[in-house]
Amino acid sequence: VLATYLKAPPSGEGSADFPSLRQPLPEGHGLAGRTPMEVMAACNPPEGGSFNNKFVIIGCGTSNHAALVAEYLIELVNIARIPVEVQYASEYRYRKPLVRPGDVLFVVSNSGETSDAVESLRLVRKCTNGQKVLIIGVVNEADSTIAKESDAFISVLAGKEMGVASTKVFSSTILTFTLLAIALGECTKNFTEAHKTALLEAVRALPGSVQEVLDRDTKIFKSHESRLEIGECVLWDIACQNVLANNFIFLGRGFCFPVALEGAMKIKETGLAYIHAEGYPAAEMKHGPIALIDQFMSVVVIAPKCDPSYEKIKSNIEETKARSGNIIAITEYQNDDLETLCQHVIKTPPAHEYTMPLLAVIEMQLLACMMGMLRGNEVDQPRGLQKTITGQ
Ligand code: AGP
Numbered sequence: 001v002l003a004t005y006l007k008a009p010p011s012g013e014g015s016a017d018f019p020s021l022r023q024p025l026p027e028g029h030g031l032a033g034r035t036p037m038e039v040m041a042a043c044n045p046p047e048g049g050s051f052n053n054k055f056v057i058i059g060c061g062t063s064n065h066a067a068l069v070a071e072y073l074i075e076l077v078n079i080a081r082i083p084v085e086v087q088y089a090s091e092y093r094y095r096k097p098l099v100r101p102g103d104v105l106f107v108v109s110n111s112g113e114t115s116d117a118v119e120s121l122r123l124v125r126k127c128t129n130g131q132k133v134l135i136i137g138v139v140n141e142a143d144s145t146i147a148k149e150s151d152a153f154i155s156v157l158a159g160k161e162m163g164v165a166s167t168k169v170f171s172s173t174i175l176t177f178t179l180l181a182i183a184l185g186e187c188t189k190n191f192t193e194a195h196k197t198a199l200l201e202a203v204r205a206l207p208g209s210v211q212e213v214l215d216r217d218t219k220i221f222k223s224h225e226s227r228l229e230i231g232e233c234v235l236w237d238i239a240c241q242n243v244l245a246n247n248f249i250f251l252g253r254g255f256c257f258p259v260a261l262e263g264a265m266k267i268k269e270t271g272l273a274y275i276h277a278e279g280y281p282a283a284e285m286k287h288g289p290i291a292l293i294d295q296f297m298s299v300v301v302i303a304p305k306c307d308p309s310y311e312k313i314k315s316n317i318e319e320t321k322a323r324s325g326n327i328i329a330i331t332e333y334q335n336d337d338l339e340t341l342c343q344h345v346i347k348t349p350p351a352h353e354y355t356m357p358l359l360a361v362i363e364m365q366l367l368a369c370m371m372g373m374l375r376g377n378e379v380d381q382p383r384g385l386q387k388t389i390t391g392q
Helices: 034-041 059-073 115-127 143-147 166-190 193-217 234-243 256-266 282-287 310-322 356-374
Strands: 055-059 084-088 104-109 135-139 152-155 247-252 276-281 298-301 328-334 346-350
Touching: 034 104, 034 135, 034 166, 055 059, 055 115, 059 084, 059 104, 059 166, 059 256, 104 115, 115 135, 115 143, 135 143, 135 247, 135 328, 143 152, 166 193, 166 356, 193 310, 193 356, 234 356, 247 256, 247 282, 247 310, 256 276, 256 298, 256 356, 276 282, 282 310, 298 310, 310 328, 328 356, 346 356
Parallel strands: 055 084, 055 104, 104 135, 135 152, 247 276, 247 298, 298 328, 328 346
Antiparallel strands: none
């Protein structure tokens, strides 16, 4: 994804390039003559002006969670500052979409065939009579219905995903939206040079950090006898100690909130382990879920120090400890604050606040996979699920 969409001249400066979004729209389209990138950039309100246009991003399941990360990224004041609304495609298709000329609809779908997403796209086409609303598909399958029926599409380039549960496509979709946000930041001129350089550096560091996490945490899959010494792989220790758990809560704030939803998804129905799990924004805990916490509740908290609200999430951990919850925290290597508060701490390489979801999610995917293995499940083929949901 990086090599394709991030032009990186030797100076190391780099800018995000999306050729398919830089071709003028054809005659007959209500926005003919303008490029998708220009239409998108125009959704950035003029200084002091009102919010005339917006992005609507729709998707189901894991694609919806990736869309939520995109919402945080694209709305950022120091990147593109474009208003974004995220909807479940499965709800959107039954509503009367409120889109205006100049709005942009993103349809996110790994398969490009999920019927809720396809029908939402067609509904918007019908309501707007094909005019003046730009529809962009974000897909992994470039030959799919959504790619064909959109005005332009972006391929997330994850390669074929064989398992039913979406994993690497989630990461590639987020990375694609990160690069798109960078491209939009350049068009809307909201970026400061320092901010752009920091974000590009963070993006370029990702492949190395992801590899580091995978090398460290996949030892069990390479171990001949499926056996490791205690402490050799923290994730495996956690999976073994929680294999009989019946409930999990996943908590995260900001960019890591959608990752909490995705972690819970992986643990439950698509989640390889068939354990009940819910994801919440950590600050919502006090509005209800806190009542569920006792010594039988496993609580996974994504608590990276790069998050400006770290101290607040640490206090969520303290509240959980006060109720005897079994706490599993995810934070960076250099943070030693959490060992005394949590039963387990999973450490990641350092990352930027905006790229941390891409590291944290791998820990959750692998944890779900290990729990599923320990429970004797078919982790690549969860019961009752298909790769592409084309039914009602
Ligand atoms: C995720 O693990 C599931 N396979 C499911 O939620 C999936 O993300 C959803 O059905 C959407 O599929 P799509 O991205 O192909 O449209």
